[in-house]
Amino acid sequence: xxxxxxxxxxxxxxxxxxxxxxxxxxxxxxxxxxxxxxxxxxxxxxxxxxxxxxxxxxxxxxxxxxxxxxxxxxxxxxxxxxxxxxxxxxxxxxxxxxxxxxxxxxxxxxxxxxxxxxxxxxxxxxxxxxxxxxxxxxxxxxxxxxxxxxxxxxxxxxxxxxxxxxxxxxxxxxxxxxxxxxxxxxxxxxxxxxxxxxxxxxxxxxxxxxxxxxxxxxxxxxxxxxxxxxxxxxxxxxxxxxxxxxxxxxxxxxxxxxxxxxxxxxxxxxxxxxxxxxxxxxxxxxxxxxxxxxxxxxxxxxxxxxxxxxxxxxxxxxxxxxxxxxxxxxxxxxxxxxxxxxxxxxxxxxxxxxxxxxxxxxxxxxxxxxxxxxxxxxxxxxxxxxxxxxxxxxxxxxxxxxxxxxxxxxxxxxxxxxxx
Amino acid sequence: xxxxxxxxxxxxxxxxxxxxxxxxxxxxxxxxxxxxxxxxxxxxxxxxxxxxxxxxxxxxxxxxxxxxxxxxxxxxxxxxxxxxxxxxxxxxxxxxxxxxxxxxxxxxxxxxxxxxxxxxxxxxxxxxxxxxxxxxxxxxxxxxxxxxxxxxxxxxxxxxxxxxx
Numbered sequence: 001x002x003x004x005x006x007x008x009x010x011x012x013x014x015x016x017x018x019x020x021x022x023x024x025x026x027x028x029x030x031x032x033x034x035x036x037x038x039x040x041x042x043x044x045x046x047x048x049x050x051x052x053x054x055x056x057x058x059x060x061x062x063x064x065x066x067x068x069x070x071x072x073x074x075x076x077x078x079x080x081x082x083x084x085x086x087x088x089x090x091x092x093x094x095x096x097x098x099x100x101x102x103x104x105x106x107x108x109x110x111x112x113x114x115x116x117x118x119x120x121x122x123x124x125x126x127x128x129x130x131x132x133x134x135x136x137x138x139x140x141x142x143x144x145x146x147x148x149x150x151x152x153x154x155x156x157x158x159x160x161x162x163x164x165x166x167x168x169x170x171x172x173x174x175x176x177x178x179x180x181x182x183x184x185x186x187x188x189x190x191x192x193x194x195x196x197x198x199x200x201x202x203x204x205x206x207x208x209x210x211x212x213x214x215x216x217x218x219x220x221x222x223x224x225x226x227x228x229x230x231x232x233x234x235x236x237x238x239x240x241x242x243x244x245x246x247x248x249x250x251x252x253x254x255x256x257x258x259x260x261x262x263x264x265x266x267x268x269x270x271x272x273x274x275x276x277x278x279x280x281x282x283x284x285x286x287x288x289x290x291x292x293x294x295x296x297x298x299x300x301x302x303x304x305x306x307x308x309x310x311x312x313x314x315x316x317x318x319x320x321x322x323x324x325x326x327x328x329x330x331x332x333x334x335x336x337x338x339x340x341x342x343x344x345x346x347x348x349x350x351x352x353x354x355x356x357x358x359x360x361x362x363x364x365x366x367x368x369x370x371x372x373x374x375x376x377x378x379x380x381x382x383x384x385x386x387x388x389x390x391x392x393x394x395x396x397x398x399x400x401x402x403x404x405x406x407x408x409x410x411x412x413x414x415x416x417x418x419x420x
Numbered sequence: 421x422x423x424x425x426x427x428x429x430x431x432x433x434x435x436x437x438x439x440x441x442x443x444x445x446x447x448x449x450x451x452x453x454x455x456x457x458x459x460x461x462x463x464x465x466x467x468x469x470x471x472x473x474x475x476x477x478x479x480x481x482x483x484x485x486x487x488x489x490x491x492x493x494x495x496x497x498x499x500x501x502x503x504x505x506x507x508x509x510x511x512x513x514x515x516x517x518x519x520x521x522x523x524x525x526x527x528x529x530x531x532x533x534x535x536x537x538x539x540x541x542x543x544x545x546x547x548x549x550x551x552x553x554x555x556x557x558x559x560x561x562x563x564x565x566x567x568x569x570x571x572x573x574x575x576x577x578x579x580x581x582x583x584x585x
Contacts, residue, residue, distance in 0.1 A: 044448070222510065385485060
């Protein structure tokens with residue numbers, strides 16, 4: 001039988017030669033993940049079940065990144081639950097403040113997730129690792145509790161949708177624009193329960209950071225997972241990092257897709273998702289009259305070193321608009337250090353931006369940049385739901401890092417070409 | 421199992437940030453979370469007005485966005501007996517079966533029920549009745565494995581049995 005990459009990875013993890021969409025399987029997991037928001041419930045369920053040991057103390061990652069460094073006493077208690085549980089069960093993949101980063105940037109960077117893996121995480125953006133050619137998907141805390149005991153999870157094998165991108169990307173257009181364009185096309189439930197496989201000449205040339213950004217937002221179209229076939233670019237990225245053996249899976253030529261969509265990206269403007277859904281996508285050229293109060297560059301979507309470089313390149317020599325707060329948050333400590341080494345921190349601070357330790361922080365309205373009533377932000381994050389970054393009467397526009405940086409200088413949504 | 425209560429209607433794509441905003445996620449206590457149930461939705465006063473046993477009726481893609489299990493926990497702890505929607509976002513759907521919030525898919529029922537109508541959901545018969553208008557609607561069948569999970573008492577009870585705990 002001809003299979004997609006998603007089907008092949010799932011088949012290999014449940015000991016079958018082949019699997020079909022709709023089939024229910026029990027898959028062995030390579031990694032189980034939770035954070036300071038979701039792990040407390042998992043830990044409570046784990047203990048309530050009377051479990052005495054975890055399935056593998058080297059395959060459970062607990063990462064306090066959302067409300068950490070602890071933003072208040074209640075958050076401190078939650079982070080402490082992770083810390084104590086990790087010590088009790090000798091978990092090797094607990095990352096303390098000072099070593100931690102945003103989970104979905106940290107795990108690929110450290111070679112903890114690798115191509116061919118099956119990963120579940122109690123965080124919806126766990127789908128990010130599809131950028132490496134892994135099957136990874138977000139689940140709830142109870143799924144993680146069960147998986148910490150058994151090392152397995154049940155899945156319905158998803159149908160696959162194929163997205164083919166051709167053409168030449170314009171300047172200041174990146175992975176974020178590709179995925180926003182796609183979500184704008186199919187809607188926030190356009191890929192509900194399905195695998196989203198991204199391919200075509202644009203993807204084949206796209207660097208790893210762009211691939212991770214695209215797969216990161218598969219959930220914003222309702223997708224179960226996003227995935228990209230691993231290739232030489234993947235090999236170059238993982239060869240020096242992988243802590244485990246990895247395997248490249250590829251879709252068969254005649255694999256079955258429920259839908260195939262093609263996009264010619266030549267001439268595409270940078271894309272912006274307007275409030276209050278990621279599907280409300282417009283080209284930046286249509287939004288020049290929108291004033292902003294805050295610009296956020298960071299998150300699991302766009303907090304990697306290349307994103308930092310892109311924002312720095314735009315803002316170098318300019319000043320953040322007097323009415324705007326710009327907040328830059330590198331996703332991991334390694335990225336933070338690299339920003340120092342390359343002089344990017346100087347560029348941001350000289351421009352009048354704040355530069356923060358890694359945290360999910362403002363992306364989900366946690367801390368480090370909450371919006372007041374009536375305020376508006378442009379952000380390289382992934383969601384713009386009502387109240388997502390603060391007050392229910394605030395607004396979030398989603399963009400790539402270059403647009404967020406240019407807008408910080410202009411005081412309104414705009415593009416790098418407009419900076420004098 | 422039967423559920424009876426008044427209907428509260430919500431639109432399409434209700435996200436889990438609307439069901440329980442992230443600013444309250446520094447706790448996972450069900451009663452604390454319930455206080456903020458639907459706070460950032462189109463009906464911020466829902467929790468003050470609803471009565472125990474009431475039913476949420478929503479359009480497509482209910483529970484999209486974040487994987488937070490705090491969302492179904494808040495709905496359940498608020499006393500909502502069940503949720504009926506045209507469709508559910510995947511992680512939310514999975515979470516409900518895992519932790520025990522009854523949910524039902526029925527486009528007909530969503531179109532045939534108005535805010536405030538008295539509704540009865542007969543899970544065993546697969547029927548939703550609008551007692552106010554005296555109309556009945558069928559529920560999409562629950563997949564066999566999900567029925568197994570419900571019968572076991574949720575994923576943890578199922579896992580305990582499987583792991584011999």
